[in-house]
Amino acid sequence: MAEWLYEAGIGEARAALVSRGRIWKARIEVDDGGPRVDAVLRARLVDRSGERTGKVALDGGGEALVEPLPRALTQGAYLNVRIVREGIIERGRLRLPKAVPSDDPVRAGRDLAARIAASGLPVRMLRAHEPDALEEAGWSEVIEEATSGDIAFAGGFLRMAVTPAMTLFDVDGPPPHGPLAVAAAHAVAQAIERHGIGGSIGVDFPTLASKTERNAVADAIDAALPQPFERTALNGFGFLQIVRRRARASLPEAILGDPVGHAARALLRRIEREPPGGATDYRVPPAIARRLTERPDWTDALARRTGRAITFIA
Template identity: 40%
Template sequence: MAEWLVERGIGEDRALLVENDRVVAAEVRWPGELRAGDTVGATLVQRPAGSPRGLAMTDDGAAILVDRLPRAASEGAAIRVEITRAAMAERGRLKQAQGRWTDREPAAREGDAFETGRPVRRFPPGLWEELWGAAWEGEVPFPNGALLFAITPGMTVIDIDGTLPPRELALAAVPSIGRALRHFALGGSIGIDFPTLAAKADRQAVDSALADVLDGWPHERTAMNGFGFVQLVARSTGPSLLHRLAHHRAAAAARLLLRRGEGTEGAGAIRLTAHSAVLAALRPEWLAELSRRTGREVRLEADHSLALDGGHAQIVPR
């Protein structure tokens, strides 16, 4: 039976839906973010005359694009907002959080993995590392091929590469596509660039296989066109793991480094060695929390020869 496991990390909470020692789905939360389903208080700071939309700011300085404003809500008014989509980074810009005016009191979140999952100190070995590595590289291998992910401002594009004949390659990729969408918690517009299949029967076979693996995953989908392209549209409620690692690479690598530090064993101090950009992304309160959790002194060492994800932690003499 599938079960949500939750790691309360430093600077990051992680949830894995695990069944038979395999990851079925995953979610990531960075503390302090507005999340879809949250209800927050804010001040309406901008509202074009006659428009049901405006801009609100929380006390923490988070901007929210608000819809469904009542006529009586004027600039400067205190309002309550239900978040419908978290803020998302894109290349060269930040898409602000979106929400709608509400007069309801905050309610308990239903189906929230972070609230209902079983807390664990550590996920089973390898599960998070494999998932994180695939998202970092933007590549998911499958027998005789690989899915290559590219984040663009308009959509997430999945390219299929491999050595099999086109029909066999397309069909071989489908199960991995179904898993990857859930592993990365992808939403929004997603384009899948299958090999070009000239025969209509071949395209229909791939469409049918795709329908099977996406059963139960809410979305809309086009049929494969003559160039092998399929478009999926799913509700987007916030950044996927793929988006986080694409647009916040040093910050994501810093969180991974802290996880490695927390997993060290033995007597002595913890030395975190990483690229200077990763060390710069480590917040003082995170380092203090690592020291508190492990009961050890934490030291930092920069190594510019390391890749951003190549940081490591080790126990050294005090």
């Protein structure tokens, strides 16, 4: 039976949808990731860059891009906005959240715990003193996929690459290329779901001369990837494009957008799960030491959870 595993970690929450002993969806939500999807916030228009578009300053800090703006709204005016896409860090640079004007009252967006609870599937809350159910299901392997982009499947191999424009999958494997491409289509669909990938997605399949084989690949995508999405046909060069709603960063984007923060939080997770009486001094790379110094709330939480004061040495 499928169930969500949920872990309220230090600095981030983690969740995995597990069925038949494997992870089908993996999600990470950082605690300082900005306003969430469907949050309604009070905002002030600070820059009208076009007839219907502009930038607003959000109450509580941060900015967002808003479209469509009411024509009569002037710079400096206040309005409520609803977040439709969260902020995404791309190569160290923040892509601002997107929002639309809203008549709804101010409210917070649902966090990861609330979203998985709303799925209707059972949710198992994990504790650090318990056996590591995430690891048993393959959490580290999924994180390795997200960071390296290397994804193996029966009969072939995918290479996933995240770019500001789209997420790309390159298919590799031995002939015959027709069955390889169909198997790869299923693997791509599973990877998209597993890593929560939205927006524009490109897949470079082996070149298939037969229209029947190309249609079989497109049919495999349709069968394996849940709606809603749009796609092109598989062209004669082996390229197919998929477009899905992009509400927040995918797992690879969340990790690669802030690799130091991800590594620091993963380290805290490992220390939290150590048996009582563990070490109190840890040597870490300088970048991680700086991040932990910048986030005393993380190290304070670690001390509360482990019952010991821990020092990180660069």
